Structure formats: structure tokens, C-alpha cells
Amino acid sequence: MAGTSETGIASGSSPLGPIETIHAPVLLDECVALVTPALDGPDPWVVDCTLGLAGHACAFLKAAPAAHLIGIDRDQEALGLASERMAREGLGDRFVPVHAAFDQLEDILKDRGLKRVSAVFMDLGLSSLQIDERSRGFSYSQDAPLDMRMDPSQSLTAAQILADYSEEDLARIFQDYGEEHHARRIARALAQARQRQPVRTSAQLDRLVDQAVPRAHRAPGNPAKRVFQALRIEVNGELDKLVRTLPQAVARLRVGGRLVVESYHSLEDRSVKRFMASGLQAKLPQGLPVVPQSARPVFLDLTHGARKADADQVAANPRSASVRLRAVEVSRPIPAERIERWREESSQPVYRANMHPSRRR
Structure with a gap:
């Protein structure tokens, strides 16, 4: 008989079924190929900032038998299921689960005495556990309370x-x-509707958006898709956390270390692209005849832009249709002033939202 976790869920399963079957990692082979070359050095550590159900994390550890992995997630349920999976696959002794938001990356590494790591991986999409678990309210395809918290606490x-x-x-x-x-x-x-009754369920919101958007001016697909995305980003502070984390990640990468990021909508991808481009370009005033050493590029472009899922991959895993995979390698020590500039740029919200007083890190 399968064991039972503290959450009352059978080991190796979620409320939706076995975790190996409910979540197919996106572009798994490509991500492993990008991450594992950085894990050849002594005492390699990789950080999975978006652990989820550990599909990518397990593959990294299997491909690099000497590596250790820190898995970060805001969702305690996902952490528990991922930890059970790691133990079941004989990887638990090389795995450190951490309940936190990934913009706490530097504090997490400091607490564990790690000055440098070999790779940082981020899969910014929702996990199937979050999408398919009705009570989370992430999806407009099923009626549920409008929650959308990645961290229920x-x-x-x-x-x-x-x-x-x-x-x-x-x-x-x-x-x-x-x-x-x-x-x-x-x-x-929405402002008019809430005067009559609170908007508390995904079905209510879906219906209101459907009524508000003129049919003649609709884009393909459900008209509520972008509204649900916007609410999820605001609830979880996703974009601000992303732009704060990218400088932290490269500041902790050793030379030869790699940052690998999968994004799923244009706002995420734009932030990742902009940050990576800033390290692929020389930073100097126009007109200088020689590029000073401190201004030379600090990244090597591994993906040469964004990689996408091909038709076969999309057919096998429809959630990969929108993925954009980007990766860079730290090619030389990053000057402290460049890291500090990145930190300053990331300290202010990129977008105008984030207005609620109860927003939390």
C-alpha cells in the first residue's frame, strides 16, 4: 500500500493522480542539455527557482550524478509532493526543498553557505497542479472561487x-x-456588477468579461484569458519578483554558470530578453575607440534568441505552445558596478500596477 503524506495525499500522487502523469515538463530535453554542462565542475549546485512537481529537477539530478539541487516553491503542497518524488527516485540526499518566493534567492543561498552556484533554472509557467486543481481558481475553464494564490498562506x-x-x-x-x-x-x-453582488467565482468573471467585450472585436480564444492572466500576476507579484530575481541569479553564478529561463507570455519573455541582452552588450559611452574591460559583455548567448516548441512537442504537450526558452552563460567575472546597476533597475516596479496595501513578498 502506498504511504500517505502529511497532507493526506498518497505518496507519489496529488488530488489529480500520479504526479509523473499530471505534469509533463516543457522542453525537458532542451533544458537538461542547457543546464547540465554547467554541472561538470567541483561541488556543483543547481537552483530550480520554480520547483513545482520536480519534473525538471529530477532530470537535472539524474543527468548530473555529482550535483545537488535547491528547489524553491511558494506552494507547500507542491514541495511536499516533489520531496516525496525525489525520495522515491533515490535523489533525496541531493535535494534541498525551500518554501519561499524565488526573489529571496540570495538570502536562501546565504543561509546555506553557498557563495556560488553552477546553474539557475526558472520555469515561469503554472504547474498542472495549480491549473487543474479546481479550488485554486486559476482557470476560466471550470467554476471555482477566485483565489489564484501560488502561496495559500x-x-x-x-x-x-x-x-x-x-x-x-x-x-x-x-x-x-x-x-x-x-x-x-x-x-x-466589473465595477458596476460588484455594486449588485460580489464577483467571487471564475464563472462570474468569465461571464462578465464575455458580456463586456464586443464580439466583433474579439481575439481568438476565450475573451477572459488576458483578464485571468492579469489578476494572477497581480495576486502573486510575478513580474516584479522576476525582475528582482534575475540580477540575484547571475550575481551568484560562477564563471561558466548558466541561467536558463522558460517564459510563457510576452511580459515575462520581454523582461528576460531585456535582462539577458544587457549582459550580452558592451556598456560604454558612444565614441570610445576601445571597449574597456569593465564594459565588455559578461554573458554568452546559448540559445541565440528564444527557442520554441516544435509541432510534435506541442502535439504531445499543448501547454508548451507558448513557451520561450532563453539561456546565457556567465563568460567572465561580472563587475560589481554592473550588478549594482541591475539591482537598482530592478528595485522599482516595471509596471504601474501593484497598488494593493496587502501585497507581500
Whole structure:
């Protein structure tokens, strides 16, 4: 008989079934090929900033038998399931689970006495556990409370945002985080609807957006898709956490270390692309005849832009359709002033949202 975890879930399973079958890691072979060359040196450590159900993490450890892995996740349930999976596959002695947001990366490494690591990996998509577990409210395809918290211990939910934010602030979120062309129209409809009754479920929100967006001006797919994306980003502070984490990651990578990131929508990919480009370019005033050593590029482009899933990969795993995979290698010691500049640039919100007083790290 299978054992049972402290959550009451049978070992190796989630409420949705065996974890190996409910979540197919996106571009797994490509990610392993990009990460593992950095794990050849002495005492290699890799950080999986988005552990989920440990599909990528298990593959990294199997491909690099000398490596250790720190797995970070905001979701305690996912951490428990991932830890059980690691133990079951004989990898538990090389695995360190951490319950935290990934923008706490440097503190996590400091607490464990690690000055440098060999690779940092980020898969920014939602895990199947989050998407398919109805009570999370991430999906517009099934009715559920509007929660959307990756970490259930935080206070802010999507329903609170819809109840508390002004019409103007809702419009800004939908525009900035969802790139929604009908942001003001949808925000107005929500502000009017909540005067009659609170908007608390995904079905209510889906119906309101459907009624608000003119059919003649709709993009393909469900018109609520961008609104749900915007709310999820605001609830979890996803973009601000991402831009804060990227400088932390490269500051802790050894020379030859690699940063590998999978993103799933244009806002994420734009942030990753912009950051990586800043390390692939020389930083100097125009007109200098010679590039000073301190201004030379610090990254080597491993993917030469973004890699995408091919038709066969999308057919096998439809959630890979929107993935963009980018990776760089630290090619020389990064000057302290460049890291400090990146930190300063990442300290301010990239977008105009993030207005709720209960926003948490």
C-alpha cells in the first residue's frame, strides 16, 4: 500500500493522480542539455527557482550524478509532493526543498553557505497542479472561487482585488499585465456588477468579461484569458519578483554558470530578453575607440534568441505552445558596478500596477 503524506495525499500522487502523469515538463530535453554542462565542475549546485512537481529537477539530478539541487516553491503542497518524488527516485540526499518566493534567492543561498552556484533554472509557467486543481481558481475553464494564490498562506486573492481596487486601478492591471485592449470596458463592467453582488467565482468573471467585450472585436480564444492572466500576476507579484530575481541569479553564478529561463507570455519573455541582452552588450559611452574591460559583455548567448516548441512537442504537450526558452552563460567575472546597476533597475516596479496595501513578498 502506498504511504500517505502529511497532507493526506498518497505518496507519489496529488488530488489529480500520479504526479509523473499530471505534469509533463516543457522542453525537458532542451533544458537538461542547457543546464547540465554547467554541472561538470567541483561541488556543483543547481537552483530550480520554480520547483513545482520536480519534473525538471529530477532530470537535472539524474543527468548530473555529482550535483545537488535547491528547489524553491511558494506552494507547500507542491514541495511536499516533489520531496516525496525525489525520495522515491533515490535523489533525496541531493535535494534541498525551500518554501519561499524565488526573489529571496540570495538570502536562501546565504543561509546555506553557498557563495556560488553552477546553474539557475526558472520555469515561469503554472504547474498542472495549480491549473487543474479546481479550488485554486486559476482557470476560466471550470467554476471555482477566485483565489489564484501560488502561496495559500498569503492574504491577497483575486476576489479581493475585484472587490477592493478602483475601476481605474482594475483597468491598469488588465492593460499592463494582460495587454487587454478592452481593459477600461471590462473594468467598468466589473465595477458596476460588484455594486449588485460580489464577483467571487471564475464563472462570474468569465461571464462578465464575455458580456463586456464586443464580439466583433474579439481575439481568438476565450475573451477572459488576458483578464485571468492579469489578476494572477497581480495576486502573486510575478513580474516584479522576476525582475528582482534575475540580477540575484547571475550575481551568484560562477564563471561558466548558466541561467536558463522558460517564459510563457510576452511580459515575462520581454523582461528576460531585456535582462539577458544587457549582459550580452558592451556598456560604454558612444565614441570610445576601445571597449574597456569593465564594459565588455559578461554573458554568452546559448540559445541565440528564444527557442520554441516544435509541432510534435506541442502535439504531445499543448501547454508548451507558448513557451520561450532563453539561456546565457556567465563568460567572465561580472563587475560589481554592473550588478549594482541591475539591482537598482530592478528595485522599482516595471509596471504601474501593484497598488494593493496587502501585497507581500
